[in-house]
Amino acid sequence: MSSGRLSTTSYVVLGTIGLRGPSTPYDLKRAVGHSVGYFWSFPHAQLYSEPERLERMGLLEVETEQTGRRRKIYSLTDEGREAVRAWLAAPTHEHFEMRDIAEMKLFFNELGDSGNIVNLAREQIKQHEERISVYEDMQRRFGSEPKYARRMIPLRLGLEMERAALRFWSSIAEEF
Amino acid sequence: MSSGRLSTTSYVVLGTIGLRGPSTPYDLKRAVGHSVGYFWSFPHAQLYSEPERLERMGLLEVETEQTGRRRKIYSLTDEGREAVRAWLAAPTHEHFEMRDIAEMKLFFNELGDSGNIVNLAREQIKQHEERISVYEDMQRRFGSEPKYARRMIPLRLGLEMERAALRFWSSIAEEF
DNA sequence: ATCGTATCGTCTGATTCGGACCATGGGCGA
DNA sequence: TCGCCCATGGTCCGAATCAGACGATACGAT
Numbered sequence: 001m002s003s004g005r006l007s008t009t010s011y012v013v014l015g016t017i018g019l020r021g022p023s024t025p026y027d028l029k030r031a032v033g034h035s036v037g038y039f040w041s042f043p044h045a046q047l048y049s050e051p052e053r054l055e056r057m058g059l060l061e062v063e064t065e066q067t068g069r070r071r072k073i074y075s076l077t078d079e080g081r082e083a084v085r086a087w088l089a090a091p092t093h094e095h096f097e098m099r100d101i102a103e104m105k106l107f108f109n110e111l112g113d114s115g116n117i118v119n120l121a122r123e124q125i126k127q128h129e130e131r132i133s134v135y136e137d138m139q140r141r142f143g144s145e146p147k148y149a150r151r152m153i154p155l156r157l158g159l160e161m162e163r164a165a166l167r168f169w170s171s172i173a174e175e176f
Numbered sequence: 177m178s179s180g181r182l183s184t185t186s187y188v189v190l191g192t193i194g195l196r197g198p199s200t201p202y203d204l205k206r207a208v209g210h211s212v213g214y215f216w217s218f219p220h221a222q223l224y225s226e227p228e229r230l231e232r233m234g235l236l237e238v239e240t241e242q243t244g245r246r247r248k249i250y251s252l253t254d255e256g257r258e259a260v261r262a263w264l265a266a267p268t269h270e271h272f273e274m275r276d277i278a279e280m281k282l283f284f285n286e287l288g289d290s291g292n293i294v295n296l297a298r299e300q301i302k303q304h305e306e307r308i309s310v311y312e313d314m315q316r317r318f319g320s321e322p323k324y325a326r327r328m329i330p331l332r333l334g335l336e337m338e339r340a341a342l343r344f345w346s347s348i349a350e351e352f
Numbered sequence: 353a354t355c356g357t358a359t360c361g362t363c364t365g366a367t368t369c370g371g372a373c374c375a376t377g378g379g380c381g382a
Numbered sequence: 383t384c385g386c387c388c389a390t391g392g393t394c395c396g397a398a399t400c401a402g403a404c405g406a407t408a409c410g411a412t
Contacts, residue, residue: 008275008277008280011280011284012280015280015283015284015287018284018287019284019286019287035283036280036283039273039274039275039276039279040273040274040275040276040280041273081287084284084287084288085287085288085289087281087288088281088284088285088287088288088289088292089288089289089292091295091299092277092278092281092296092299092300093299093303094277094278095303095307096274096275096276096277096278096279096341097215097216097217097274097275097276098215098216098272098273098274098275098334098337099184099215099216099272099273099274099275100215100216100272100273100333101184101268101270101272102268102270102272103215103272103330103333103334104184104187104188104191104212104216105263105264105268106329106330106333107191107211107212107327107329107330108187108191108194108195108260108264109264109326110195110326110327111191111194111195111257111260111261111264112260112261112263112264112265113261113264113265116264116265119267120268123267123268123269124268127269127271128271131271150285150286151283151286153282153283153348154279154282154283156344157276157279157282157340157341157344158274158279160340160341160343160344161274161337161340161341163340164333164336164337164339164340165272165333165336165337167336168332168333168336172329
């Protein structure tokens, strides 16, 4: 029941357990890997250590499997559930951060050969096209199931962003 | 001349010095603050420590002001310039990461009150509108100066992303 | 001269990071 | 039924990142 700050990682863990029910760290790693992990990646080691911390804080409780690997299964306590609700209800003043190596290279491109730009743009076009097809696939597969419909909404944001980036890099490829 | 890996921070430092010439860490902090820092933020402490590291690696050289604060002024060595060129020429396989608390909250919103969404959307609309006007301002002020024209290109990407996000959150605000 | 404040810089402890590395056990061939 | 392979599941570590409190210096206004 010790205290400490809750980071985004904490909420991802609490939230994911909230959505899928009692989970092992491995479950978390996989679930995050094909959901929010597409936008914001979390090293898997953290998805093992964070639940321990949250348990010490009283936001999760553990149970150990009686068989096989005797894995630890974490579930939300009432406090944990409340912490998520409070987070969801709190205002969000932060602006997103778009960490993009490609855009860095574009910004500094004057310092290198201008031919680099075309290659950069081509590679980015490929990346974004791939990602778009992954997202569209997910939408096709789960978009129709009412159970998952709400969780698919953020995917629309992801798609919008990908398409914006694709348009941008395509225009760069043409200009140079 | 010790070695070690170069991180994005390293390239931001090298690149910024490349673009603006010999700089103090404070210069870097300010320059980054109103350029790449809009997309990807770097704690200022790192813009003080990183140049030291790069100097040890032989990529920067220092000179100390003879007057006043005797600040350290860093400039690129040939190796430093070459390191940037190599980075710019190297392929970029990474996909950008969009760290967005708002989209996290949207994803997990089922766990809270659905009324939260509208507030979230409204706040995001405000944020993105503000940011768009900042970017448009920069474009208006510097876009016409040939000297800066190239550096303004990534700003178009930023604007596209902001507008995509704004469209998305506006549609959310309407739907809920 | 001294004071206030914008400029400039350092430090710290906690967290995050990537990635190498380790462990388990269920299924499959012999 | 044995054993061994390898996908699954998990730990560990040193380095980089982080926020933000705190400290120092210069310089103009009084």
